[in-house]
Amino acid sequence: MWTSIGVSSVEVLRRVGCEVEFDKRQTCCAQPAFNTGYRDEARLVARRFIGIFEESEADVIVSPSGSCTAMVHHYPELFAGDSKWLPRAQSIAAKTHELSSFLVRVLKKEDVGASWNGRLTWHDACHGLRDLNIKSEPRALLRNVRGAEFVELEHADSCCGFGGTFSVKYPEISVAILDQKIEAIERAGVQAVVSGDASCLMQIGGRLSRKGSKVRVMHLAELLNESSQQ
Amino acid sequence: MSNSAREAILGSIRTHLAASPPVDDQPVTPANPVIPSKSDPINQFKESLESVSGHCLVTTDAADVLSRILTDLNAQRIAYSDNPPNAHDIFGYEVGISTVQAAIAETGTLVLDSACERHRLVSLVPPVHIAIVNASSIVETLSDALTLLQKKEISPAITFITGPSRTADIELTLAIGVHGPQELYVIVDGSK
Amino acid sequence: MNHLSSETFKENAKAALADVQLRGALKNATSLFGERRKEAAASLPNWEDLRTQARAIKDEVLLHLDRYLEEFVRNAESRGATVHWARDAAEANSIICGLATERAARIVVKSKSMTTEETHLNDALEAAGIQVVETDLGEYIIQLAHEPPSHIIAPAIHKTRQQIGELFTAELGMPPTDNVDQMTSTARAKLRDRFAAADVGISGVNFAIAETGTIVIVENEGNIRLTTSLPRLHIAVMGIEKVIPRFSDLDVFLKLLPRSGTGQRLTTYQSFITGTKRASTDEGPDELHIVLLDNGRSRMLAHPVTRQSLACIRCGACLNACPVYQQVGGHAYGSVYPGPIGAVITPQLMGIQKAAQLPYASSLCGACREVCPVKIDIPRLLLHLRGEISPRKGSRAERLAFKIWARVMTSPSLYRLSSVAGRILQRVMPISRAWTNGRDLRPIESKSFHDLYE
Numbered sequence: 002m003w004t005s006i007g008v009s010s011v012e013v014l015r016r017v018g019c020e021v022e023f024d025k026r027q028t029c030c031a032q033p034a035f036n037t038g039y040r041d042e043a044r045l046v047a048r049r050f051i052g053i054f055e056e057s058e059a060d061v062i063v064s065p066s067g068s069c070t071a072m073v074h075h076y077p078e079l080f081a082g083d084s085k086w087l088p089r090a091q092s093i094a095a096k097t098h099e100l101s102s103f104l105v106r107v108l109k110k111e112d113v114g115a116s117w118n119g120r121l122t123w124h125d126a127c128h129g130l131r132d133l134n135i136k137s138e139p140r141a142l143l144r145n146v147r148g149a150e151f152v153e154l155e156h157a158d159s160c161c162g163f164g165g166t167f168s169v170k171y172p173e174i175s176v177a178i179l180d181q182k183i184e185a186i187e188r189a190g191v192q193a194v195v196s197g198d199a200s201c202l203m204q205i206g207g208r209l210s211r212k213g214s215k216v217r218v219m220h221l222a223e224l225l226n227e228s229s230q231q
Numbered sequence: 232m233s234n235s236a237r238e239a240i241l242g243s244i245r246t247h248l249a250a251s252p253p254v255d256d257q258p259v260t261p262a263n264p265v266i267p268s269k270s271d272p273i274n275q276f277k278e279s280l281e282s283v284s285g286h287c288l289v290t291t292d293a294a295d296v297l298s299r300i301l302t303d304l305n306a307q308r309i310a311y312s313d314n315p316p317n318a319h320d321i322f323g324y325e326v327g328i329s330t331v332q333a334a335i336a337e338t339g340t341l342v343l344d345s346a347c348e349r350h351r352l353v354s355l356v357p358p359v360h361i362a363i364v365n366a367s368s369i370v371e372t373l374s375d376a377l378t379l380l381q382k383k384e385i386s387p388a389i390t391f392i393t394g395p396s397r398t399a400d401i402e403l404t405l406a407i408g409v410h411g412p413q414e415l416y417v418i419v420d421g422s423k
Numbered sequence: 424m425n426h427l428s429s430e431t432f433k434e435n436a437k438a439a440l441a442d443v444q445l446r447g448a449l450k451n452a453t454s455l456f457g458e459r460r461k462e463a464a465a466s467l468p469n470w471e472d473l474r475t476q477a478r479a480i481k482d483e484v485l486l487h488l489d490r491y492l493e494e495f496v497r498n499a500e501s502r503g504a505t506v507h508w509a510r511d512a513a514e515a516n517s518i519i520c521g522l523a524t525e526r527a528a529r530i531v532v533k534s535k536s537m538t539t540e541e542t543h544l545n546d547a548l549e550a551a552g553i554q555v556v557e558t559d560l561g562e563y564i565i566q567l568a569h570e571p572p573s574h575i576i577a578p579a580i581h582k583t584r585q586q587i588g589e590l591f592t593a594e595l596g597m598p599p600t601d602n603v604d605q606m607t608s609t610a611r612a613k614l615r616d617r618f619a620a621a622d623v624g625i626s627g628v629n630f631a632i633a634e635t636g637t638i639v640i641v642e643n644e645g646n647i648r649l650t651t652s653l654p655r656l657h658i659a660v661m662g663i664e665k666v667i668p669r670f671s672d673l674d675v676f677l678k679l680l681p682r683s684g685t686g687q688r689l690t691t692y693q694s695f696i697t698g699t700k701r702a703s704t705d706e707g708p709d710e711l712h713i714v715l716l717d718n719g720r721s722r723m724l725a726h727p728v729t730r731q732s733l734a735c736i737r738c739g740a741c742l743n744a745c746p747v748y749q750q751v752g753g754h755a756y757g758s759v760y761p762g763p764i765g766a767v768i769t770p771q772l773m774g775i776q777k778a779a780q781l782p783y784a785s786s787l788c789g790a791c792r793e794v795c796p797v798k799i800d801i802p803r804l805l806l807h808l809r810g811e812i813s814p815r816k817g818s819r820a821e822r823l824a825f826k827i828w829a830r831v832m833t834s835p836s837l838y839r840l841s842s843v844a845g846r847i848l849q850r851v852m853p854i855s856r857a858w859t860n861g862r863d864l865r866p867i868e869s870k871s872f873h874d875l876y877e
Contacts, residue, residue: 003865007872023876028832034825036787036806038813042829049833131789160746164786169857171433171784173440176861177750178786207862236508240663243721244489250725254486259479262472262675283691315706318653322619338689351652351706355645373689374674380695381670385635387502387700388652388707391693396645398607399685400561400577402448402584403455406607409560410614411645411692 003199009226010065010100017110026053030064031079032072036165040079047076048086051093061107062097065222067129067197070099074132099129101197101221105138116147117227119192121219122154124182124205126198130158139197139221146224154194155185163204179208186216193217195224264374272336272369273419279339283394284407285415287339293363293420300361300416301326312353327353327412328361334369334417335376340393341417342376346386354392360412362392366421426571429757429769429778436784439751445581449752452580456743459686460794466688467678477675478798481734484633484666485724491633491666492715498636502698504711511718512542518714519544519625519658520551526656528553528622534640534647535559536627537575537737538660538716540759541772544625556617558646560610567594573753573761576684576739581752614646624650624708628661629736630676631713634669637697638713641680641690648692657708659696662716664733676736679796683738719772728807732768734797741791741801747784756781763791767804770812779816782808842871 007023014021031046050073054062064070074097076090104110123143129135136158143151162168162178169175182205186194194209194216196202206218277287290296301309304326310316312329321327329350333342341362343350354360370376380389396411407413427435439445464470484491496506509515523531531553533539545555545566557566561578565571567590572578579587584601591597597609626647630639638659640647651657667676681687700707723729742748742762753761758769758778766785770778782805791801814822831837858864 004868004870004872004875008875011876023872025873025876026835028835028838031832034828036809037821037825038806038809038811038817039822039825039829040810041814042825045829046832127786127788127790131793160786160788160790162746162786164788167783167786169855171436171747172857172860173437174747174750174784175786177440178746179861181746203865204862207858207864210863211861236510236514239510240508240715240717240721241489241492243717244492244663244724247721247724248486248488251727251730254482254727259476259483262469262476265467265469279688318706319619322615340689345700345706349706351648355648355652373677374671377671377674385637385670385695385697387697387705389695390648391689391695393689393691396691397643398560399643400559400564400579401582401587401603401606403452403577403580404584404603406603409607409611409644409646410558410618410649 003202003220006065006199006220006222009220009222010063013100013104013113013222013225014063017104017108017113019108022057022059024053024057030069030072032068033165035072035075035079044079047079047090051076051086051089054093055089060096061103062093063100063103064097065100065197065220066199067099067126067133067135068200070097071128071132073097099133099135099197101138101142102133102135105141111141112145113142113225115145115225115227116149117224118148120150120152120190121193121195121224122152122186122189122191123157124154124161124194124196124201125158126196126201127160129197135197139195142221142225143195146227152189152191154189156181161201161204163200165200168204175204176208179204183208183212187214191216193219193224195219195221197221272371273366273421275336276334276339276369276419279337280394280417281339283339284397285339285394285417287417287419289366289419289421291420291422293418293422296418297328297361297363300418304359306359310353310357312348312350315349315353318352321352321356324357326359326361327355327357328363329354330363330365332368333376333379334364335371335373336369337372338393340373340376340391342380343390343392344380344386345388350390351388354390355411358408358412359414359416360392361416361418363418363420366419369419427754427757429773429781432755432757432780432784435755435757436751439755444583444586445752446750448581448583449749452574452577453743453749456685456739460683460740460743463682463686463688467682473675473678474796474798477679477736477796478734480667480672480675481797484668485664485730485733488663488666488724491668492663494633495631495636495666496715498634499638499698499713500636502636504636504698504713507712507714509714509716509718512716515542515660515714515716515718516544516547519660520547520553522656522658522712523548523553523623524551526622528656530554530556530617530621531623531625532556532558532617532621532650532654533562533624534626534642534650535562535578536625536660537572537759538627538662539625540572541718542716544660556614556621558614558618558650559642560607560644563610563614564590567591571754572759574739574742575737575760575762581754618649618653621650621654623656623658624654625658625660626651628659628665628713629680630667630673631661631665632668632670632673633666635697637670637695639673640694640696641677641692643685643687643691645692648694651694651696652707655708656710656712657696658712658714660714660716662718663720664735680736680738683740683794683796723771728804729771731799732764732771732804734799735764735768736797738796740794740796744790744794746786746788746790763801764799767801767808770808775808775812775816779812782812839873842867
């Protein structure tokens with residue numbers, strides 16, 4: 002749905018020396034079904050995910066989404082008690098990393114040669130922050146973007162209000178929560194908000210544009226892929 | 232009757248536990264204790280009590296300090312824990328005076344034991360409570376106090392008091408002196 | 424009393440969002456509570472270890488709850504307490520009303536007890552012709568206002584000081600003011616003579632110690648001490664999950680509870696009550712009756728994921744941290760237990776039919792799990808409940824949608840088609856007014872990443 006995230010992720014990973022493959026058979030990590038309570042349907046889709054990625058000879062699976070990565074890490078719970086699928090789920094979960102976590106913790110790279118002029122801030126996506134403990138890694142990467150002035154957002158770690166189907170089941174509450182985030186962004190006086198999850202970016206970006214704001218939203222991968230030729 | 236309810240509830244507990252997937256009994260690992268500060272317990276107690284709006288006076292002449300406080304308060308009706316007024320009359324008293332059985336330095340807490348002293352109303356109803364603490368009965372931590380209390384059979388009523396009564400129920404704004412005393416004076420007697 | 428229902432959470436929430444005064448009050452309260460909790464936790468370098476230890480103690484008790492309850496009862500009874508067992512709310516109320524009427528009680532003073540709110544005890548006592556006086560300031564305020572509590576720790580947190588001032592003027596004849604000290608002393612004066620006149624004092628219980636038969640109750644105001652020492656009869660009501668094994672375990676819990684609830688090192692008073700007085704001339708009630716309440720708790724023991732619900736020590740930290748609670752407050756949940764913990768225990772206590780919306784009223788952000796002193800994994804519990812509810816109670820349209828979704832996601836050709844379908848649909852009809860009422864919708868791109876990748 003947001004192609005430049007995928008494109009940027011691949012380019013950034015290649016730029017830091019990784020060999021990247023993308024299996025076109027993949028569809029979804031099954032998070033929407035799992036989060037809404039449809040575990041049988043989630044298992045159907047999760048099995049497909051596991052099956053496809055098992056065939057790969059890659060060392061790791063990298064995702065530009067904290068929530069998708071967290072979902073894959075939930076696969077062992079989804080297949081608890083299933084002696085056939087549980088070990089396969091555990092094995093795939095163990096190899097799956099979120100992009101910023103992979104760059105900083107595994108590859109030990111905090112500077113990927115990006116540059117972008119302007120004032121920006123970071124929104125901590127909930128799954129990445131609380132399920133995967135991703136907090137310092139994106140900030141380290143952002144601080145190394147030449148020309149960018151990084152500003153810490155007030156309540157950066159507060160939820161944007163998306164929460165999957167929550168955003169359409171309880172839209173008024175979702176937007177009320179979102180508006181706290183928007184107010185903090187406006188107070189920060191930035192040109193861009195960066196985050197590691199497309200869903201947060203759609204939520205935040207959707208409200209910013211509705212309010213006629215000039216602040217743009219960018220995925221971390223898109224920002225890291227920016228170079229001085231803008 | 233109560234017995235069948237008892238059996239029903241215990242039965243329900245057992246049935247539902249039995250239905251649960253087994254879980255290993257994890258041993259309870261006590262948390263690493265915080266290294267207690269090296270500061271003198273009397274000073275620590277005083278700081279802790281004052282941080283919760285209690286008054287702390289350290290002295291070797293407790294009787295003198297007590298009489299000065301009572302004079303300053305111009306107190307007429309004074310209740311003592313060794314011979315407390317009854318539950319009806321106590322509402323008319325201005326000051327309640329008690330000793331304590333122990334005190335906790337890290338929190339500024341008084342420990343009162345009903346088996347040793349009739350503290351319950353005297354330390355609660357009058358708007359001023361004056362407590363006399365023997366310096367040697369100050370212990371370092373909450374855990375020390377709990378251990379002390381278990382050295383004998385637990386009394387019917389033990390009370391921990393940390394400062395004057397308070398509430399924050401209205402807009403989280405602190406108000407001192409609700410149902411319990413509005414003022415707490417603690418005289419630490421270092422004479423022994 | 425006009426209680427909102429948890430069955431209408433969505434409507435309740437919408438109304439709450441439109442209430443500007445409520446939202447202001449909630450914002451102030453939850454952020455203050457949150458800051459204080461954070462500072463208090465940070466002041467203890469072994470905070471994380473304490474959480475782990477507390478959870479381990481709770482897990483131990485819950486795995487052997489029958490044994491620990493029996494030990495508690497044995498020890499409490501040997502010290503003079505009378506213990507009653509109540510299978511459900513009606514039975515608890517009947518026991519308590521019976522005790523009161525047998526002693527010709529006319530006035531009952533009560534301290535804040537969510538368990539008695541859960542059973543609607545006050546309604547039952549009043550129906551029996553007994554006057555009930557709430558003595559906790561927050562509870563007193565909502566009793567005057569005929570409202571249910573909106574927070575586990577601070578029941579009147581949804582009210583501004585102006586609203587409370589106006590209430591006191593109208594109901595108590597207080598001269599108009601919004602000064603908190605004056606309001607507090609008005610309440611103090613009004614309640615003094617109630618304590619003296621009361622025949623029965625009813626309290627809750629924070630911790631019940633199996634080893635000694637002691638009940639422990641914590642407070643700041645002093646009303647619990649008055650309630651439990653002046654009247655001749657003290658009735659203590661507790662959920663069966665309040666038991667902890669040893670007296671020494673109190674150290675961990677007394678470190679975690681005040682800090683998590685209000686940011687205090689210790690609340691002003693802790694009362695440790697073990698049985699009844701030894702001599703009739705001693706201070707204190709003549710009788711202590713303890714009511715153990717099940718009301719659906721034992722059912723939660725059946726699975727490790729739900730069992731952790733019973734570890735809750737009722738600190739309220741999760742409420743303050745929850746972005747949903749912060750926006751809509753406690754009344755919208757239609758339950759004595761609102762916020763994250765309420766969203767998981769209300770359906771389990773009251774039945775899924777009565778509270779099916781609550782587990783979905785969360786963005787699963789996990790802030791609650793972070794602040795819970797006993798490390799209850801509330802998001803996991805929410806997902807577990809959703810897994811129970813959706814397949815059976817999800818709307819037909821939704822169940823069908825996910826069945827189709829699963830088919831599309833497991834078929835490459837259908838998947839490719841779906842992005843085409845999505846693009847068309849997005850242009851032809853408003854995908855979801857629920858989204859677009861407040862937010863712009865990012866258009867689906869004409870070429871997917873699958874198309875672009877090589």
